Amino acid sequence: MNYKKIDKKDIEVINEIIIDKDRIFIGENINEDYSHDELGNVKELPDIVIQPLNTYEISKIMKYANENFIPVTPRGSGTGLVGAAVPIKGGILLDLSKMNKILELDEENLTLTVEPGVLLMEITKYVEERELFYPPDPGEKTATIGGNINTNAGGMRAVKYGVTRDYVRGLEVVLANGEVLQLGGKVVKNSSGYSLKDMIIGSEGTLAIITKATLKLLPLPKKAISLLVPFEELEDAIDTVPFIIKSKSIPTAIEFMQKQAILDSEEFLGKKFPDNSSEAYLLLTFDGNSKEEVEKAYEKVAEICLKYGALDVYISDTEERQESIWTARGSFLEAIKASTTEMDEVDVVVPRNKVAEFVKFTHTMEKKHDIRIKSFGHAGDGNLHIYILKDNLEEDQWNSKLHKVMEDMYSKAKELKGQVSGEHGIGYAKKGYLKQSLSNDAMALMEGIKKVFDTNNILNPGKVCQ
Amino acid sequence: MNYKKIDKKDIEVINEIIIDKDRIFIGENINEDYSHDELGNVKELPDIVIQPLNTYEISKIMKYANENFIPVTPRGSGTGLVGAAVPIKGGILLDLSKMNKILELDEENLTLTVEPGVLLMEITKYVEERELFYPPDPGEKTATIGGNINTNAGGMRAVKYGVTRDYVRGLEVVLANGEVLQLGGKVVKNSSGYSLKDMIIGSEGTLAIITKATLKLLPLPKKAISLLVPFEELEDAIDTVPFIIKSKSIPTAIEFMQKQAILDSEEFLGKKFPDNSSEAYLLLTFDGNSKEEVEKAYEKVAEICLKYGALDVYISDTEERQESIWTARGSFLEAIKASTTEMDEVDVVVPRNKVAEFVKFTHTMEKKHDIRIKSFGHAGDGNLHIYILKDNLEEDQWNSKLHKVMEDMYSKAKELKGQVSGEHGIGYAKKGYLKQSLSNDAMALMEGIKKVFDTNNILNPGKVCQ
Structure with a gap:
């Protein structure tokens, strides 16, 4: 595919669509950060960075780019780890971080409608202040919700609550040709044709650009506690997990960690972890609506842990203590990176x-x-x-x-x-490994679907199945 | 599209693939039931009915049908209401009801792997005997799980637990060309390319034939109670629901019903409903792991109902009483049909x-x-x-x-x-209404996806988006 290099005329057209000049960056004015994501191994600068403010602007840009064979790569916070938001073919980078409004909380339908650039941590704060709950909880809280939906991010609480896909009720998207689609909505059920919404979730910006999302909320559980459970060896810790699952007690999260990760995190944060004397740990959380309910669940699990070799069970039921444990857990990636x-x-x-x-x-x-x-x-x-x-x-x-x-x-x-x-x-970064892991037929279906959504192959080209 | 009419040679080939002759029906030997589903308005007999026993047979049949342009329509129990399982173009009807084995319960991963012809009621019985729980609960318990997945059936418990899609972890499918694909698996999370699994869920047998499904299970809630709440008018009953949702109490199910439906059901079943003196009712269930937990939830909701006009609140906490209410609820469709x-x-x-x-x-x-x-x-x-x-x-x-x-x-x-x-x-039956409700772009995407999966258009043709 020969893409058109962006020229003066293209820039003129873009300037007509995006009225504020301070939302367009060209050449030397493009921040180097736009050339990579959090991992940094995949690098390429776009020809132009645009910060759209609304669906209309994106629709206009896409229509023009599609007609002129200009590649477009959407980007949220750039916290990805596989180069999905890197404009490897140059062209236009759509930085969606300015589309960061929470549009509507609908308490009668328990939904929250947001723009794609809203950060996960902002959603959490907004809903929890209102005693509501958005369960998906990936480690990276500064990721945008658009990014979370595009990777179908899972996070810590998938054990009990499932992944991002399970909480997306509706999407507004702009197709490669600039057309705007409304998929799903506030409805709880939907069997009205193929689920285009589910095709776009996890498609890493290659099928459409998400411009609005309606998320399913739950009531906020009233109680949460964490257990920190030390083991002599990592294998003992992890081997305990199937027994926990089998016991029919479902914790909200079960994380594992090793001593070295804790030490790295202590150094990185300059803060002590509640315990670092053991080789390995399980970190579990439980939530529910009453102290008794949560206690009943974790007591059973604590017993199982002790039966299968846990050295102790530390219960964190104060907010500070939980905060200190989960802050450490949240810093592991950064701490390892710094090492x-x-x-x-x-x-x-x-x-x-x-x-x-x-x-x-x-x-x-x-x-x-x-x-x-x-x-x-x-x-x-x-x-x-x-x-x-x-x-x-x-x-x-x-x-x-x-x-x-x-x-x-x-x-x-x-x-x-x-x-x-x-x-x-x-x-x-992982395209080769995907190809190895899937059958030729599965890859061919994905390639075919990509073509259906993006005939001219201008939307985040060279990613996922290409 | 000109399909090939099934002739002697085709029947010979099919006879080689399907060894047991009693699993093939031709001409006058085809039961009239195969020409329609539960609603009966769409009618057409297939040229041949095949009852495959395994993936291998289906793969062989599909390969042959694809190469020879013979339409193939998959069918479970035939309990559908929109003609999805009716072979409107003739050809082969694949009756999957003999692929009805529960293949594996994996308690360490909390999954159940089944063949597509297993009935929903069989799954319920099997898992509940083991104190496990498959939450999707459509009214029609004699539907097959393959049918449930193909319609993304929702059921009563969607309020709290979501729909069928949320409980399908993995699928084995046969494509139109006969190739066999494994999608997903026992894994809880997955961000490995486009979700072909989610494309097939809800696709009504038009994209692939499901030959195996791995379902997510939960621990069985230990307590469940139902509330039957009479109102003077249906509007009062339904108007109460947003207040219940807003109260942050999530019942397992909230159904509404009118006096006449109850009377019809009483006549149909020859059994009295606990109460039929009011014009309208809400029927709610609550589940949880302890009496206290469930009580706390329903007491709050009972108060809300009384506040917004309920005439009374009847609590059903015995199994018999719940059974009698839910049997009535389950008979509504049949009772109306009989009237x-x-x-x-x-x-x-x-x-x-x-x-x-x-x-x-x-x-x-x-x-x-x-x-x-x-x-x-x-x-x-x-x-x-x-x-x-x-x-x-x-x-x-x-x-x-x-x-x-x-x-x-x-x-x-x-x-x-x-x-x-x-x-x-x-x-x-609903194709025209789908077309009216979606944009041309959404319809075009669906048509494009259909072509990618089924180039020769032999798999359940004339359905959904065609």
Whole structure:
């Protein structure tokens, strides 16, 4: 595909659509941040950055770009880890961060309608102040809701509450040709043709641009407590999880962490974690509407943990203590990043009873490839976050080792009937691994769907299945 | 599209694939039931009925049918109401009811893997005996799980637990060309390319044939109670629902019913309902893990009901009493059907706070078109089941009135930002209304997706978006 390079005439047209000049950036005025996401391994600057304010502007821009074969890449906060928001073909970068209004809280339908640039942390704050609850809880709170929907982000609470997809009732989107579609709405059920809404959720900005989302809310659970459970070894900790699930007690979240991650986080935050004397920990939360309900659930689980080798069970029922634990958990990625020169990540998801086996496997990888590997993640839902660290390796050596480690990890995930990505998506960086993990027929269907939505292939090209 | 008529040679090939001759029916040996579904308005016999036993047989049949342009329509129990399982183009009818094995309960991952022909009631029984819970609860318990997935059936408990889509973790499907795909799996999260699984859910057998499904289970709530709440008028009953939702108490189900539906059901079942003295009722259920938890929730809601005009609140906490209420509720469709000569239905879904307005509207329709209309439905999730009854109308008059009523109803639903179908699907009967309710772009996307999955248009042709 030969895309049109943006020229003077294009800029004139864009200037007519976007009236405020301070929402257009060209050439040297483009901030370097726009060339990469949080991981930074995929790099490319766009020709022009536009910060639209509304659906109308996006529709006009898309229509023009589509007619003129100009690539368009949408971007939220840029907190992604697979290069999905990097404009690898140049062209227009649509920075949606200025479309950041909470549009409507509908308490009779328990829905919240927002623009795509609203941050996850803003949604949380807004609804919780009103005793309402938006359950999806990815670690990165400064991500936009548009980004969360585009990756179908999962987060910590997927164990009990499911993932982002389960909370998107309706979407307004702009198609590649500029047409605006309303999908779903405030309705609880829908069996009216193929679910285009579900096709767009998790499509990483390659099928349409989300301009509005109607989210399902729940009443805010009145009580929440956390358990921090130390174990002598990580395997013991993770092996306990299937027994917890089997016990028919569903915690809100079950995270696992190792001592080193805690130490890194203590150094990074300059704050002490409640305990760092053990090798491994499970971190669990429980929520409910009364003290008794929550107690009944966690007491049973605490017993199971002790039965299967936990050294102790620390209960955090004050807000401060919970805050300190979860702040540490929230800093793991940053702390690991700060501990090395460069890194890449694996975000596989495996069945819950295979997590222990996969984590053990990553430890053998450290030895086999002589490279530092850190992991933490969602023991309760099988989604692992594994970081391969460059440290002082030479560029060549790093690339070669990284490639081998990745190949090994993804083929192990496949063997365990896992999937390439649990919540970070495929973007640019994981395309090869997606292709390896899926059948040719599945890939062909995805490519076909991409063509149906975006005939001229201008919308975030070169991503996911391309 | 000119389809190939099935001839002797085709039958020979089919006989080679399907070894047991008693699983093939041709010509006069085809039961008339195969020509229609539960509503019966759409009628056509297939040329051949095949009862496959496994994925391999289906794959072989599809490959042959695809290469030879023979239409194939999959069918479960035939309990649909929109003609989705009627072979309107003739050809092969795949009766999946013999693929009815529960394949695996995985307690460590809380999943149940089943063949498509397992009945909903069988799943319920199997999991509840093991203190597990499959929440989707459509009224028709003899529907197959394959049918439920293909319509994304919602049921009574959508208020609290969501719809079928939310409980499908993985699918095995056979594509139109005979290839077998594994989508998703036992994993809780997945962001690995476009969600083909979610495209197939709700696609009414037009994109692929589901041959296996892995369902998400929950622990069975230990307590459940029902409230039967009489009101002087239906409007009062339904108007109360937004206040219940707003109160941050989420019942498992909120159904509404009118006196006449109860009387019809009493006559149909030959059993008395606990109360039939009032004009209208709300029927609510609450579930949870302790008596206290459930009591706390329903006491608050009972107060709200009384505040907004309820005449009384009857609590059913014994199994027998609940059984008697819910058996009556379950018989409404049959009872209405038995009360007339022929009927057609509307299954719109509107935002929850528009249910009252829509029901009031249906009453004006009765007068405007001088025709009998019955309704009941899911006040808690906005999904209405409305039945237009032929009674003693002449065929011509019936068709003309029915058409006008339908037009009015669907345009009202659109005005209220509702959707054509909440859970019954589009099939053949509602295609025109889907087209009216969606934009040309949305329809074009659906048509495009259909072509990607089924290039030769042999899979359940003439349905949904065609």
